[in-house]
Amino acid sequence: MNRTGFRPLFRPALARRRALFAMAVALLGAGTSSRAAEPALRLYTEEYAPYNYTIKGKPSGLSVEIVMELQRRMRLDIPIEVVPWARGYRSASTEPWVGLFVTARTAEREPLFQWVGPISATRAHLYARRGEQTGIRSLDDARKVPQIMVPREWYIHQDLRSRGFTNLEPVSTPADAMRMLLANRSVVIAMDESTVAETMRLAGLVSDPPEPIVKISEALLYIAFSKGTPAEVVQRWQQTLDEMKRDGSFAAIHQRWLPGVPLPSAPAAR
Template structure:
């Protein structure tokens, strides 16, 4: 009986199986993506992805460098973490950001189309979308309509600039998977213009061995702030820690130093510039006054709230300025703003009568001011003259509505210390009309427990914009900082989100 060959065959098959397993395991390990080591065993590892986009992020002599890279490394140093940065094609990084948790992609333009797709940390800088032409080209562009008539526009595939054109109906795009390819096509005369940015175009030209003067701006079409985008599935606590670290860099001067190092000719993003401690804010502490006037400003559970309050709080947060908001009768706040320095008063209607009395930050909202009557009164008011013939009109002392009627010669005004008191007298028949802003009237009627159908607007006096009014003796630099911060909120969508949140919001436990 020959057992040896059988024994030998069995061992041969066993070794073949083992070799196959080793090969498969080795292939799996080599194919697996680089896994960053988490510095905190309780926190998931972050995957930091970027692309070749000088001077924000690029590879030089095997080292990843750039403005955004330096910012991110400093954030990690402050947080006590160290995850590697991986350079990938933009399309792959963007897809990974959408599909996987714990991914951060930079440098990412924060556009309105992307706003809800990711979480955001920044801004790091500002990006202008520019059509570039060859310096020897006679081409002139006035607007996007003229650009649509061109034969070909070089774009970077899946980039926010290309998305901007696609969403506006452009069909003449020559798309490339590398940014540098678009510049090469322009220089070789294969396209009419190349769409790039104020930040990267000079560096791309140097990569091609050409002077930045070889191209010229044909048309600046848009601008977007640059952020670090975190995947939606990433813990908001992680994103918040990154933002707080970046804000701290702005306050201690690190952000400005790095920005100047890489982009000496570009201004700081407004939000980050506003975080730099201002001697004006430090040396001139503000007093902020408002009144009980829902939905704009009111107290709920003893705390300030309302549409305008939320806007003011966000400005204060961005400026690192924590002056308390004081609720006072409107007349007292108005007189204080007229007579004292470093006073802010809101929500204030900006009228021609008040224009020279204050400095203005806004607008933070708008409203229409009506004359209201009881629905069962069956009053018809088609002009100011009709209103003058009625018995009396209830007003709120020193507010814009009362000032408007007084300036138009009305002598039948009955001033009240609060809008609620005016509504009460209208309900009781002691006055025939009540002058009120539309939003305020709606809320006051609801809070007073009256049927909304019991009152109706019978005449529109005017429309007005709401502002924060600063006393004339407030330093102009302080007012400018507040306006710049509000402008940044409007640009990044924060202002619109606050206003939308208060649209038709329920009001409970507010002071009527």
């Protein structure tokens, strides 16, 4: 009893209320920490016009527009980071929750990623300065030149390396390869045919465009998600892309960037 003779009946009830409040705050804090710890998807792309590149510091291009529309439909707002291809490729092949685009889907890369697409298609050639007599008529001939400039870790680089080419000279960007060719620092470069004109324009090169002399390979281009990205996330991206293809919005974007170029067809199930 207290001095007034009444038992403090309210104090245990108050203590219980305070304990319940403290528990609720703790649980709320734990939930917030859990959500904050949940990994966020990262999206990487590179300078690879007209598919993806920067204009006034902002990502642009065919695949960028498609990825942004996919995000709009899925109510996502993930920033697109433009990084050197080798860096983005390394992250996507070794870290969870990473998407990299556009990525050529090749036999070597097939088991390394989960694939959403196709977004487009491309063909790769060896290019020489227009009118120059290189004497190169085949890939075997190309093994004999001092060096072949090729963007580092592009599918073309990986393809030629897997064929035993020892004269490859990797560079950071396609523009670097183009500058070196036109400056007569290389006899040939390896490039995608759909990127040549835009690469020259964006690099401010006004020379005659180089000409293809030998075909290397062709490939379909995809968004590559790291193996550590949950399969249901990848499936949602593919389903949303399929919706874009059904309603015609994909075709409209593709033809705006690559007028007259056929839409890519998905290969048979692997």
